[in-house]
Structure formats: structure tokens, C-alpha cells
Amino acid sequence: MRYLSTRGDATPRKFCDILLEGLAPDGGLYLPERYPQVDAATLAKWRNLPYHELAFEVLSLYIDDIPPADLKALCAKTYTAEVFGTEEIVPLRELEDGVYLEALSNGPTLAFKDMAMQLLGNLFEYELARRGEELNILGATSGDTGSAAEYAMRGKHGVRVFMTSPEGRMSPFQQAQMFSLQDANIHNIAVAGVFDDCQDIVKAVSNDLDFKRKYKIGTVNSINWARLLAQVVYYFAGYFQATANNGKPVSFTVPSGNFGNVCAGHVARMMGLPIHTLVVATNENDVLDEFFRTGVYRVRSAADTHETSSPSMDISKASNFERFVFDLLGRDGAKLRGLFEGELGKAGRFDLGKDAAFAQAAERFGFRSSRSTHADRLDTIRDTDKRFATLIDTHTADGLKAAREFLTPGVPMVVLETALPIKFAETIVEALGHEPDRPKRFVGIEDLPKRVTSLPADAGAVKAYIAAHCD
Ligand SMILES: *Cc1c(COP(=O)(O)O)cnc(C)c1O
Secondary structure, X not given: OOEEEOOOOOOOEOHHHHHOOOOOOOOOOEEEOOOXXXXXXXXXXXXXXXXXXXXXXXXXXXXXXXXXXXXXXXXXXXXXXXXXXXXXXXOEEEEEOOEEEEEOOOOOOOEOHHHHHHHHHHHHHHHHHHHOOOEEEXXXXXXXXXXXXXXXXXXXXXXXXXXXXXXXXXXXXXXXXHHOOOOOOEEEEEEEOOHHHHHHHHHHHHXXXXXXXXXXXXXXXXXXXXXXXXHHHHHHHHHHHHOOOOOOOEEEEEEOOOOHHHHHHHHHHHOOOOEEEEEEEEOOOOHHHHHHHHOXXXXXXXXXXXXXXXXXXXXXXXXXXXXXXXXXXXXXXXXXXXXXXXXXXHHOEEEOOOOHHHHHHHHOOOEEEEEOOHHHHHHHHHHHHHHXXXXXXXHHHHHHHXXXXXXXXXXXXXXXXXXXXXXXXXXXXXXXXXXXXXXXXXXXXXXXXXXXXXXXXXXXXHHHHHHHOOO
16 A cells, blocks of 8 residues: 655655654645455454454555554554453443444543554554664643653653643643653653644744754654544444444544544545444534535634633644545645645635535535534533433533434434543533542542653753753
8 A cells, every 4th residue: 555645746655654754745644545445245354353453454454564463463452451441442332312422532541542642652663663763752732632642652662752731721630641651751841831832842843854853853643644544443343333234324423623533434434334424523613614514614813713611622724634625626636735735825715615526525425514612512411411321521522412413314323432521520510510530540640740841932942851851
């Protein structure tokens, strides 16, 4: 399998070439040159596999530069009941007739990002050892991504993590999750500033090409193809649990921010998994809902980006969306470049509303969308608690509300549960008047010793810190 860029660069690359890279050199995102097709016979073979073997089967269709025995071992090491809490890894439970929750948030940091990041940690360690190289991951986080990266990379050979976060602005639980890690290769940097300052620092350091090369700086952001690929697996696992045989279609609703999670659903559907509808659920930051309703893709300004109670979906643009647009435009890299570099660059928006391709977003690719507000989240959390004695987090609540708008008789609807409520306890208290349950291993983490360095909001200071901790 070879990979190409959405912006037209077709230099053939293998999986391991792009594993450690972010954007393609032409500024595009990597996609496989084609989507391998799975037929009914393949689905039948996969239906009863344990999760780690299913992961191996899906991944091996896209990865031919890691020996199968090694890839199998990496999947087996990653997807264990010990790390993800159950043998099913992503257990499904029925909430009401035909509506299911697929639990993706029982990994080490209680959010779905563990599903991909845990595999990425093992893939990085494997590939870096094979090349005799090291990597220093520099990131910026406001919560979920940073902790998932740290828990995936802790103790891994050849990898260090330097994670910047805005000092004092993460929830006490999120701070405790990250800062209590004592591993020598994990570095928490609390920046005196806001999240945007952290992102600016990461950009400034990455733009210093000499520094980047000398210190082998890399990232783990959501545009990484390996992360997306790992997420494809749980659409298959959800499908098998929601159906008794392989002819039946299933719909999925996905709480969405950067379009990474639901893009994996799109890939699964393109492979031939019988997905009826893919519902994109947004919060007040409705960039994606606007697109799927109108064909207009409009990047929001900082002032126009809302701080909401489903904060992991607070985006101004959806960084993975370009992958879907590439498929929507019939994989026309030149046309895509015109939209993303031309119109979007100049006007901050493009409009496909009158383009024949736009109608295909729903008809051919199965996409629908909806948006929720804070009041909707509170209502959904209360209602789910009251009628089903089930506590859901704020992001999952956005999903459940959207899902109910697109139910089709006879088609199971699977809502992806993207985090556990304890991560966003403040809103649960607002909705229900009490704290959510806390998994045992997190009891008292706020009292553990903290390992974090405070630095000014200055790229020079962060560079000096990295240089001092790199031997
Ligand atoms: C990251 C995240 C999302 C959004 O996922 P995307 O892949 O960016 O669309 C939704 N919910 C939670 C809890 C998250 O951490």
C-alpha cells in the first residue's frame, strides 16, 4: 500500500515513512492510494475475532512494511483487557430500543484518544528502534490529547514527550492526570499563558528547522494517519456487536471536533463496512454542521470560537476535514489545493453548496449532522441518568442528542462514547447536583506529587528546556 497527499504530491510513500511525519511536504494530509475492500466473506471471518486480532487484520491491509508477525505482536501488546478494562475493549450497551453506546473511553486517560495513541506509542517505539533513531515529541494541550500522548509514550525507549499546557487552566483532574506521571521521558511544561500561546510556541519551535533537525522534534497530532487508521478498527468492532449477521446496515453518531474520529468511520464505510449514516455531532462550534447543512466551510476566528462544556470539540477549523473533501472531489488534488490554499487562504471560507459534489456528501457518503448547546447537554445528561440510570459525559451527550434526530427504523444507531463523565465533572454536578463516580485507580490523584516545570510563554525558554533535557 502506498500513500499520497491530498494536495496532489503523489511521491509514493510507505506506512512507516509517514508514521513519524505530520503534514505531507506540500502541506496536504496523507491518505492511502485506495481503500482496500472487505466483502461479506471477510466480514464473516472477522466477526468473532478478539479485538487485537481484528486490529491486526484491518491494519495489515494498510501496512506492508512491518513484518506481519511483528504487527500482530504490536496489536496484541496494545489492546489488552488490562489497559482497556474489558475483554471486548470497546463494549457496546443498548440504551433504548436500537440505540447503543460504544465505550471507547476505558483506556488509561478515560477518553477515546487512547484507542489510537496507545498503538502509536508502540509503533513509534518499534520503528525508532528499527532505525536506531530518537524522537522528541513537542505538543500543546488543553487536556485530552496531551494526557493520552503522555500515557502512550511513558517509559517508551527512544521517545521523549515535551507537553506544554496553559498554566492553571486545565481542570484539577486533568492536571493531576498529567502531572502525576513520574516517568523520566515525560516532561510537563506549564506555560504562563493561554492555549493559543502554547500552540504558538510549538509552531515557532517547529519552524526553526535547524533546531527541529538537531533535536529530532516531532508531533502526535490528530492528522497523523496511523491514529486515524487505529480508529477504523472500532467501527468494525461496533458493527459486529450491533448486528447478528453481516447484511444489516448500522448507523454511527460521532461527537466531532477535528473530524478525526468520524473520518475513520468514513474510511470504514469506504472499505465496504455496511454503514447507513454517519452523523457528525458538534457543539456550539458548528463549523462541520454548517458545512453538512449548507456546503459552506468557514473557519472561525478566535473571537468566534466558543468555550463550551464539551471542550474537546471546541475547534475553529477541523484539521482532518481535508481528507474527506479530497474523496468528495473525486480525489482531485488540484481542485482541493484551489479550495484550501486559494479560497480558504484568502477569504477564510469556501462554498461547495452549488457544486454537484456537495449533494454526494449525504447521498453517496452517508453524512448527516447536528449541533447541540449547553442546555441540550444538561437535558440529555439528566434524561439519560433518569430513564436509563446511565451517566454520560458532555461530548457523548452531544452525540446522543444528534443521534435521535437521524434514527431509521430497523437500523441500529451506535453512538460513540468519547469520554467518561469524571473528566468533565463540573457539568455533571451542574446537571445532576452530584459528582460522577471515579474509577478506583483515579481516587486521590490530585494529592500525588506533581512533576511539572513552569516556563514563560516564550519559545526560546522552551527550546532551552528541551536542549537541557535531551541527553
Ligand atoms: C478529541 C475529542 C473529541 C473530538 O474528536 P475529533 O477526532 O477531533 O473529531 C470528542 N470528544 C472527546 C472527549 C475528545 O477528547
